[in-house]
Amino acid sequence: MKIVVLVKQVPDSGAERNLRADDNTVDRASANNVINEMDEYAIEEALRLQEAHGGEVTVLTMGPDRATESIRKALSMGPDAAVHVLDDALAGTDALGTSKVLAAAIGELAPDLVIAGAESTDARGQVMPHMLAERLGYAALTGARKLTVEGSQLTVERQTEEGYEVVTAATPAIVSVWDTINEPRYPSFKGIMAAKKKPVATKSLADLQVPADQVGWTGATTTVLSHSKRPPRSAGQKVADSGDGGTALVEYLSSEKFV
Template structure:
């Protein structure tokens, strides 16, 4: 089984993040960039499937040159190879354009399964798996907390607010996972050294047959017009219980539309 894992390099969610002042895109040049946390669970799940059923795991990333750092980190966990889609014209791409690029790159891999994190910590759209599956014409099994593979069939427990749903599909398919599905392994020293020798191929828009005008700011279906800093936290409202504390609390919750 050949598995493609989508990995995105994002600014560390534990540090202060900001948008650029010139084009309102995420500031990446000066940020502490890391692998999107949810994608590490996708890598781990792919490796577990490979260990159980055999095959190959390929990491796929779309990003600037510096994304190579995250590619090597991903490879140190155990995948066999990586593909890096890099092109200056990709800067400013929206989710729709990104899905087009990734789908084209996936088509060249002849993958049986595509696994990705349920969301990225910078965009948090939770739509990439659906968009890619639609473009590839395959099933989308999203929000998995458990995944079982049997032959060409897969069964997933899809996490919901009320519990979970059991969903079945046939490969090829696109699966997105939550951080409840497993516990990612730490790269070993041997894995880190081996990652330096694993093949990483690069693809440009021309290689994928995509025109520059279809992506980036020119091809974007949405645009950030303005942004500002989050306002500082305000002091809370104290409710003194003089016999009517419960009523005052409910009144406050109602005013904030919590009840």
């Protein structure tokens, strides 16, 4: 089975994250950038499938030079190789443009299965797997808490607020996973050393035959017009119960449109 895992480098969610003042994009240069947490579960699931069914696992990343750090970290967990889509013209690319570039890269790799995290901690859009499935003509099995593979048949337990749904599809397909699906392994010293020698192919927009005017700032269909810091938390409103506390509470909730 040929598996591609989507990996994104994001600012560490445990630290303060900021937007740049000049273009309202995430300030990645001054952040501690790490692998998107949910993508580690995607890597682990791909490795478990490889151990059970054989094949190869390739990491796919789109990002600037510094994304190489996250690529090597991903490879140290066990994948066989990586593809890094790197091009100066990609700066400012929105989700729609990103899906176009990643779909072109996936099309070249021709995998049986693409696995992604259910969301990234910087954007939290949860749209990329659906966009890629539409562009590639793949089945989309999203929000998985469990994935079973039998030949070319995939079965997913799709996590919902009420429980889960059972969804099936044939390969090729794209599956997005939540952090309930497994427990990612820690890279071993052997894995870290081996990652330094694993092949990482660099692809430009020209290599993927994606026109530069369809991505970046020029091709973006969305933009952030302005941003501001979250306001400091204000003091709460106290309701003294003099026999009418319940009424006062309901009136307050109604004024805030909670009821």
